[in-house]
Each structure stands twice: as structure tokens, then as C-alpha cells.
Amino acid sequence: MIRLRIALLAVLIAGCQASPDRLHRSLGQFGGAEGLHQISRALVERSADDPQIGHFFADVDLVNLADRLAEHMCVELDGPCTYTGQPMPEAHFALGIRESDFNRMVELLQDIMDERGIDESAQNTLLARLAESRGEVIRQ
Ligand code: HEM
Numbered sequence: 001m002i003r004l005r006i007a008l009l010a011v012l013i014a015g016c017q018a019s020p021d022r023l024h025r026s027l028g029q030f031g032g033a034e035g036l037h038q039i040s041r042a043l044v045e046r047s048a049d050d051p052q053i054g055h056f057f058a059d060v061d062l063v064n065l066a067d068r069l070a071e072h073m074c075v076e077l078d079g080p081c082t083y084t085g086q087p088m089p090e091a092h093f094a095l096g097i098r099e100s101d102f103n104r105m106v107e108l109l110q111d112i113m114d115e116r117g118i119d120e121s122a123q124n125t126l127l128a129r130l131a132e133s134r135g136e137v138i139r140q
Contacts, residue, residue: 031116039116053101056097088136106130
């Protein structure tokens with residue numbers, strides 16, 4: 001498991017793009033829209049409580065954020081759903097998020113998906129899709 005995490009972080013750090021035909025996108029593997037929403041809520045709550053990245057969320061409407069994040073992840077998994085929030089760069093560039101912050105959030109997400117027993121290939125699918133947004137979240 002530790003080796004898997006290191007491998008995934010290496011993918012994220014490299015900013016690699018997974019080939020779409022190798023991805024098995026399926027909302028069903030995450031418990032449908034409701035399951036994804038629960039994952040999103042848990043991620044937002046743990047991020048806000050986290051010693052490293054919690055400060056980013058101090059003045060944020062966490063309910064709205066969890067709703068928008070669930071929509072965004074749903075679109076990444078090919079839905080069907082619609083993202084109604086801001087574009088990623090507009091939501092993030094002013095925050096000064098570093099690579100280590102991005103990786104911390106990914107770790108929290110992996111923990112949540114592990115706890116919920118999400119299939120490993122499904123986890124990798126979502127993580128690979130989120131990795132593609134990396135350049136829109138971290139301002140170099
Ligand atoms: C690929 C990774 C990420 C995705 C897909 C993502 C997605 C989102 C979405 C959908 C929103 C809502 C935008 C809106 O309200 O219109 C948002 C806002 C936000 N994100 Fe992220 N995010 C990611 C990474 C991060 C990271 C690493 C951090 C901090 C460590 C972060 C901190 C925030 C904060 C603080 C907001 C609220 C901004 C505001 O309301 O002013 N995000 N993100």
C-alpha cells in the first residue's frame with residue numbers, strides 16, 4: 001500500500017496524463033452520486049481540520065465547496081452531471097497552493113477511498129483525472 005501511494009504521488013508530481021482509453025470511469029464504483037457526495041464532504045471536512053492545509057479553508061463555505069467538488073469529480077468520472085462552480089484556476093490561483101499542499105489533499109482522499117473500500121483501479125482512475133487539474137490548482 002505504501003509503495004502504491006509513492007507511485008501515485010510520483011504520477012501526480014510528474015503531472016502525467018493517463019491515457020483515456022486505459023481509464024475505467026464509472027460513477028457506480030464510487031457508490032453513485034450519493035457515494036461521491038459523501039466522499040467529497042469527508043474530503044472537505046478533513047482538509048479543513050488538517051494541520052497542513054486547514055488554513056486554506058478558514059473562511060470558506062464548506063457546504064458549497066463539498067457540493068461543487070462532488071460535481072467536479074462526477075464530471076471527471078464522466079457523469080452524468082454538470083459542474084456549476086468557477087473554473088479551477090479562478091478558484092485556486094489566488095490561494096498560493098503548493099505542490100506539498102496538493103499532495104496532502106490527495107493523501108486525505110486516498111485515506112477516505114481506502115476506508116470506503118473503493119476498488120483500487122477506480123481510485124487510480126479518479127486520482128489520474130485529478131492529477132490533470134494539478135496545473136490549474138498550483139500556481140508555479
Ligand atoms: C485536483 C484537485 C482539486 C480539485 C478538483 C478542486 C476542486 C475545487 C472546486 C470544484 C472548488 C469550488 C469552486 C467554486 O466554489 O466555484 C474548489 C474551491 C477551493 N479549493 Fe479546490 N480543488 C482541488 C485542489 C485543492 C487544493 C490542493 C486545495 C488546498 C490545499 C484546495 C483548496 C480550495 C479552496 C480553499 C477553495 C475555496 C475557494 C473560495 O471559495 O474562495 N483545492 N476546489
